[in-house]
Amino acid sequence: xAEAPPGVVRATWTLDRRDVLRVVGIGVAYYVTAQLSLxxxxxxxxxxxxxxxxxxxxxxxxxxxxxxxxxxxxxxxLVNVPINAELWAAAATGLGxxxxxIVAVVLLERVGFQRNLRRLVDAVAIVWTALVAMTxxxxxxxxxxxxxxxxxxxxxxxAWSAWWTGDAMGVLVVAPLLLTAPDLVHAVxxxxxxxxxxxxxxxxxxxxxxxxxxxxxLELLFxxxxxxxxxxxxxxxAAATPAALIAVCAASYAAARGLGPFDGSVLERxxxxxxxxxxxxxxxxxxxxxxxxxxxxxxxxxxxxxxxxNRVVERTAELSRTNERLAQQIDERRATEEALRRSxxxxxxxxxxxxxxxxxxxxxxxxxxxxxxxxxxxxxxxxGSGPTRFEDVLTMIDEDDAQRVRANxxxxxxxxxxxxxxxxxxxxxxxxxxxxxxxxxxxxxxxxRPVRMIGTVQDLSERLERQREHRIAEELQLALLxxxxxxxxxxxxxxxxxxxxxxxxxxxxxxxAIVLPDGRLLASIGDVAGHGIDAASVMGQIRMxxxxxxxxxxxxxxxxxxxxxxxxRFGPLHLSTLSLVIVDRANGxxxxxxxxxxxxLLVERGVGRYLPSSGDPPLAATPDHAFRSVRQLFxxxxxxxxxxxxxxxxxxxxxxxxxxxVRVAAGEAADGPPMTFGERxxxxxxxxxxxxxxxxxxxxxLEVDHPELRIELAARVNELPxxxxxxxxxxxxxxxxxxxxxxxxxxxxEAVTNAIEHAGVEDGTVIxxxxxxxxxxxxxxxxxxxxxxxxxxxxxxxxALIEAVTDRFDLSTGADGTRIxxxxxxxxxx
Amino acid sequence: VTEPPxxxxxxxxxxxxxxxxxxxxxxxxTDAVRATIAAAMDQATGRRLVLDLADVSFLDSSTIGTVLxxxxxxxKRNAAVSIVAPEGSRAARVxxxxxLGSVVPIVAAADDD
Numbered sequence: 001x002a003e004a005p006p007g008v009v010r011a012t013w014t015l016d017r018r019d020v021l022r023v024v025g026i027g028v029a030y031y032v033t034a035q036l037s038l039x040x041x042x043x044x045x046x047x048x049x050x051x052x053x054x055x056x057x058x059x060x061x062x063x064x065x066x067x068x069x070x071x072x073x074x075x076x077x078l079v080n081v082p083i084n085a086e087l088w089a090a091a092a093t094g095l096g097x098x099x100x101x102i103v104a105v106v107l108l109e110r111v112g113f114q115r116n117l118r119r120l121v122d123a124v125a126i127v128w129t130a131l132v133a134m135t136x137x138x139x140x141x142x143x144x145x146x147x148x149x150x151x152x153x154x155x156x157x158x159a160w161s162a163w164w165t166g167d168a169m170g171v172l173v174v175a176p177l178l179l180t181a182p183d184l185v186h187a188v189x190x191x192x193x194x195x196x197x198x199x200x201x202x203x204x205x206x207x208x209x210x211x212x213x214x215x216x217x218l219e220l221l222f223x224x225x226x227x228x229x230x231x232x233x234x235x236x237x238a239a240a241t242p243a244a245l246i247a248v249c250a251a252s253y254a255a256a257r258g259l260g261p262f263d264g265s266v267l268e269r270x271x272x273x274x275x276x277x278x279x280x281x282x283x284x285x286x287x288x289x290x291x292x293x294x295x296x297x298x299x300x301x302x303x304x305x306x307x308x309x310n311r312v313v314e315r316t317a318e319l320s321r322t323n324e325r326l327a328q329q330i331d332e333r334r335a336t337e338e339a340l341r342r343s344x345x346x347x348x349x350x351x352x353x354x355x356x357x358x359x360x361x362x363x364x365x366x367x368x369x370x371x372x373x374x375x376x377x378x379x380x381x382x383x384g385s386g387p388t389r390f391e392d393v394l395t396m397i398d399e400d401d402a403q404r405v406r407a408n409x410x411x412x413x414x415x416x417x418x419x420x421x422x423x424x425x426x427x428x429x430x431x432x433x434x435x436x437x438x439x440x441x442x443x444x445x446x447x448x449r450p451v452r453m454i455g456t457v458q459d460l461s462e463r464l465e466r467q468r469e470h471r472i473a474e475e476l477q478l479a480l481l482x483x484x485x486x487x488x489x490x491x492x493x494x495x496x497x498x499x500x501x502x503x504x505x506x507x508x509x510x511x512x513a514i515v516l517p518d519g520r521l522l523a524s525i526g527d528v529a530g531h532g533i534d535a536a537s538v539m540g541q542i543r544m545x546x547x548x549x550x551x552x553x554x555x556x557x558x559x560x561x562x563x564x565x566x567x568x569r570f571g572p573l574h575l576s577t578l579s580l581v582i583v584d585r586a587n588g589x590x591x592x593x594x595x596x597x598x599x600x601l602l603v604e605r606g607v608g609r610y611l612p613s614s615g616d617p618p619l620a621a622t623p624d625h626a627f628r629s630v631r632q633l634f635x636x637x638x639x640x641x642x643x644x645x646x647x648x649x650x651x652x653x654x655x656x657x658x659x660x661x662v663r664v665a666a667g668e669a670a671d672g673p674p675m676t677f678g679e680r681x682x683x684x685x686x687x688x689x690x691x692x693x694x695x696x697x698x699x700x701x702l703e704v705d706h707p708e709l710r711i712e713l714a715a716r717v718n719e720l721p722x723x724x725x726x727x728x729x730x731x732x733x734x735x736x737x738x739x740x741x742x743x744x745x746x747x748x749x750e751a752v753t754n755a756i757e758h759a760g761v762e763d764g765t766v767i768x769x770x771x772x773x774x775x776x777x778x779x780x781x782x783x784x785x786x787x788x789x790x791x792x793x794x795x796x797x798x799x800a801l802i803e804a805v806t807d808r809f810d811l812s813t814g815a816d817g818t819r820i821x822x823x824x825x826x827x828x829x830x
Numbered sequence: 831v832t833e834p835p836x837x838x839x840x841x842x843x844x845x846x847x848x849x850x851x852x853x854x855x856x857x858x859x860t861d862a863v864r865a866t867i868a869a870a871m872d873q874a875t876g877r878r879l880v881l882d883l884a885d886v887s888f889l890d891s892s893t894i895g896t897v898l899x900x901x902x903x904x905x906k907r908n909a910a911v912s913i914v915a916p917e918g919s920r921a922a923r924v925x926x927x928x929x930l931g932s933v934v935p936i937v938a939a940a941d942d943d
Contacts (some may be wrong), residue, residue, distance in 0.1 A: 717856075746888075
């Protein structure tokens, strides 16, 4: 119920046209109904047994809001004007008739009244409210009549009770009818045809029965109650209120006229009528409300039932899904068991191939279970003669080793470890042979106590044999590679050797470098196909053949021819390639010969290029082959790179593409320390473990030697001029003149100034060291001081100048001081 | 005992004072050089000050600091400072490296404006 507060009521009735219309409409309805009702008056033409206008007033206020009171007041006043002798009396009566419904509505609101009267509490509330609130209008009305002299004191009780019951019945009969009118309309318009007919028949029955009873002298009023009750039960509020209206109207009319059962005094008629009316009210909407409430509960129960059924259906579905899943899991488990059986079979096969047996030892029952391969390794058959207890196993182990095995297991038990350290030991087999095996084990614990041990035993005989051979070949090969590379004047020789993956036997790659008596250098590199001891011994023979040939000649083609001759005559049938390079630093040339080996690679200023190949075949490939020598320039600062097949000969790859990769990588790797060039090159070309051995030999032609600079000065500014002089003189000595020397001196001076200013020790020292690295002058300025600042830095202007005149500069801090390194290219024209 | 690292001579003309430096300028000479410049400014108020570095064989970051110091000091006295550093001179090279060309007028000779 939308209720407007009082303030808004006043505002709306002047402003809202709809409200005004409502007020007027209610007033008119009240007035017309009142005029009709007056015809039923039983006391002096102005008190009626049924006063429907009050019902209209209550219903209107409940449905439209209390704001309609002005209409009611006006209408009630107008109705009473002709009845009362004086205007004040009419006004008083009208006021009483207006206040009573307001009181009723206020009371109803307070109990949370709902207009559709579906709940029993609403039905009871409206009965009580009607009875209580209407004492107001009855009291005011009859008092007015008394004061106006219309009635005398003797008439008062009858008048009061008639007024009170009239108003109360008006409320009880009319208000519910109007409030539940929507239900009636709904029932009549929406219900099925049969039900509509039914309603009409029932209501007609009530009308007929009422008319009949009111026309009879017999006290048959209960029959009407019965009819109203049945109708209410059948159709609830929809027909209960109309039925009640019919019955009450009929009874009121009869009571006013003294008809039928109403044949006593006024008071008697009133009592009978009110008793009847109360009965009608109870049997109509109170009864209807009870039935409606019951139905509501029944509906809720049905819904609950329905929901319960749904849940049962859902649960059942879930259960069947679970069953399906279970069935599927069972299938999966069967498949897994099958797979397990298969994998056990393949495990057995794998164990046989790897010569690995597996075992399990139940610690608590001291029971041993062996795999087939365990029996095979121990030279036993699975005929029941095998070991059944731990001690049985130990008896098969060599006596000395058994102690170690026992201790090994016991220690692991004691330490609480899971893994037992692997242990190598010997077993004596029934056929008298001895086998080296490797045992592994794992302890399974429950609640910290060892319950089981599982492990493997591997037959090592084959592996040990292979390892031994690998080791010999490797040692042989390493022995054949030079321990130290010679230092020849003007060149820097470096080598890098990278063996193939560990499971492959040592290969036949080798290199050598010898300084000849005349100061030239012979570099050789070779590759013998195959692996192992054989290959290693062949490479040793070839290496010695080269050295032997050098006694007679230093002409590469001739050396090569002699080596070829040796290999042809005595060598085993191994494909062998060889490259020989004579480096003449004094002339700036190299002379080389090649037997099936990749040509030398020349790297100059970061760019690599292959030198022409002599195109000769591998050693001993063609009888009496005439090898050729090739002579090429070897400029200062450049580098010759020799390498073996392993760098380029890889599966799934084109040789030319690989050679190109090496060429590009060598150019890039040249920028860095020369001694580790080979490592950089191999790392750049081969990203995984090489499939074959790789050897790289590099010979760099050094620049002219330059003296190094070293100046030590006290950390004082007045030392600066002499430090500058020292640096300038050194630069002149190595051929660096102005303007480059001016810039280098400036940078150096700024670095020294910085060191003096920052090194916070009174008698600190600054050391200036200079050297030439190829085409670059590199100067380190080191101080031995403690810097005043937390972090060493170099200040703005000095830093800007250093940066402007150098190609590179670094600031680094060591344990005992700070170093600024400046580098400036003194590049010669290219 | 070492020979004095730098030399300075002063020439007062009608519209300008020319301070001509020679030798090497570095942190050891900073105080002396600044004192020389300050004295010249005090005695020749309002006149243009020309620092002639054409004959300086070495100068460094501290010299750059001194040139900037001289410029700021003369500004406060509403006087102008210019530097003589002919092309190819050591001064021209260092001033250019330090980016002073846009900060102080650098001219080729003491007579230039």
